[in-house]
Amino acid sequence: MELRDLPSVDELARDCDDPLAVDAARTVLDRAREEIRAGAEPGDLEARLRDELAAARAPSLRRVLNATGVVVHTNLGRAPLAEEALTHIVEVARGYSNLEYSLGEGTRGSRQDHLARVLRRLTGAESALVVNNNAGAMLLALAALAEGREVVVSRGELIEIGDGFRIPDVLARSGARLVEVGTTNRTRAADYERAIGPETALLLRVHQSNFRLVGFTEQARLAELAEVARRHDLPLLDDLGSGSLVEQPGEPTARESLDAGADLVCFSGDKLLGGPQAGIVVGRADLVERLRRHPLQRALRIDKLSLAALEATLLLYLDAPERIPALRMLRQDAATVRARAERLAAATGGEVEETTGRVGGGALPLAELPSFACAVEESLAAPLRAGDPPVVGVVRDGRLLLDCLTLTDAEAEEAAAAVRACR
Numbered sequence: 001m002e003l004r005d006l007p008s009v010d011e012l013a014r015d016c017d018d019p020l021a022v023d024a025a026r027t028v029l030d031r032a033r034e035e036i037r038a039g040a041e042p043g044d045l046e047a048r049l050r051d052e053l054a055a056a057r058a059p060s061l062r063r064v065l066n067a068t069g070v071v072v073h074t075n076l077g078r079a080p081l082a083e084e085a086l087t088h089i090v091e092v093a094r095g096y097s098n099l100e101y102s103l104g105e106g107t108r109g110s111r112q113d114h115l116a117r118v119l120r121r122l123t124g125a126e127s128a129l130v131v132n133n134n135a136g137a138m139l140l141a142l143a144a145l146a147e148g149r150e151v152v153v154s155r156g157e158l159i160e161i162g163d164g165f166r167i168p169d170v171l172a173r174s175g176a177r178l179v180e181v182g183t184t185n186r187t188r189a190a191d192y193e194r195a196i197g198p199e200t201a202l203l204l205r206v207h208q209s210n211f212r213l214v215g216f217t218e219q220a221r222l223a224e225l226a227e228v229a230r231r232h233d234l235p236l237l238d239d240l241g242s243g244s245l246v247e248q249p250g251e252p253t254a255r256e257s258l259d260a261g262a263d264l265v266c267f268s269g270d271k272l273l274g275g276p277q278a279g280i281v282v283g284r285a286d287l288v289e290r291l292r293r294h295p296l297q298r299a300l301r302i303d304k305l306s307l308a309a310l311e312a313t314l315l316l317y318l319d320a321p322e323r324i325p326a327l328r329m330l331r332q333d334a335a336t337v338r339a340r341a342e343r344l345a346a347a348t349g350g351e352v353e354e355t356t357g358r359v360g361g362g363a364l365p366l367a368e369l370p371s372f373a374c375a376v377e378e379s380l381a382a383p384l385r386a387g388d389p390p391v392v393g394v395v396r397d398g399r400l401l402l403d404c405l406t407l408t409d410a411e412a413e414e415a416a417a418a419v420r421a422c423r
């Protein structure tokens with residue numbers, strides 16, 4: 001076909017009774033023109049118009065099979081939700097709810113009331129507040145407690161989390177002034193103490209999340225910082241990043257942080273916790289109250305769908321944490337993962353390969369989770385991503401690894417069917 005043989009947009013769209021047809025025809029013709037210039041044959045334009053119209057109506061945000069072996073994969077939606085969380089979302093969102101209504105009093109209530117009790121129980125905190133995400137929680141805490149004043153933080157903790165989210169920038173946006181202490185690799189409690197002056201509003205500790213310092217290093221223990229803070233009557237804010245509500249080797253729990261003397265602790269809902277995107281702040285009631293009254297609180301508030309999912313997830317922590325998918329994945333034994341990889345390999349003609357899974361989400365960057373993958377040919381990577389459901393694996397050494405740590409048994413079967421469909 002030559003460029004001059006192509007129909008016009010109107011000609012191609014004419015027989016198609018569809019309000020999206022003109023836009024779709026333009027897209028199809030643009031692509032056909034490029035192909036002809038590149039020496040390729042654009043093929044059946046009407047069939048391509050039908051495909052384009054179908055694609056225009058398909059949702060862009062889709063379910064994906066995570067075969068990367070990274071449990072809390074930020075690009076793939078972080079934590080999958082527990083059944084209980086999904087059911088609670090549907091139940092609460094299908095109709096009306098008591099989101100901000102006190103059923104006891106028959107008057108206006110607060111959306112914060114729904115989670116305060118379970119968070120107090122799980123962390124031992126006096127009080128709790130939940131916002132849209134942990135970056136928001138940080139921003140709110142710094143704005144409410146330190147606007148126009150100084151925040152003391154170690155040079156070893158001025159981190160970038162990912163996608164350009166940097167602690168010093170958040171500090172600046174909150175209106176607080178950063179006072180850096182110590183050096184990249186060593187900061188002592190005395191460094192904090194020396195930096196405290198009349199302008200100091202709080203001491204900040206930031207969990208290093210996605211990196212670790214090794215070698216000649218020193219960090220003040222949280223309990224030592226708490227002592228310094230207490231001596232100067234300043235609050236100590238601990239940004240745990242991922243945060244955990246259950247013992248997780250190497251990752252501090254919110255309760256441990258409070259017990260060590262942090263006045264406020266903030267952490268994410270959708271990292272190790274295994275719930276929806278949310279930022280959780282727990283700690284001293286008077287400080288939480290200052291956050292609650294700050295105007296940014298309204299701008300950063302959590303929506304009802306996330307609130308429903310978070311409440312159901314937190315309730316599972318009371319007696320059935322193993323029902324939370326992220327925790328289950330982290331705790332499954334290697335033999336189970338290997339058996340899954342073997343079934344996938346048998347169904348696809350692939351090979352079982354030993355791999356190392358990761359926690360992800362900036363938690364435990366050095367933790368290596370023993371895992372197994374099914375290795376198939378690298379050329380399947382793109383067609384599997386384009387499939388339904390899309391499958392995302394890892395290309396390594398000329399092969400595509402489908403890691404079975406992050407697939408359920410049912411998903412591994414879907415992945416097998418997807419591989420067969422691509423060949």
Ligand SMILES: *Cc1c(COP(=O)(O)O)cnc(C)c1O
Pocket residue numbers: 133134135136138161206207208209210239240241242267268269270278279361362
């Ligand atoms: C991930 C992280 C954040 C941001 O949390 P989001 O829930 O992604 O907004 C903030 N601080 C630390 C230390 C983190 O690891």
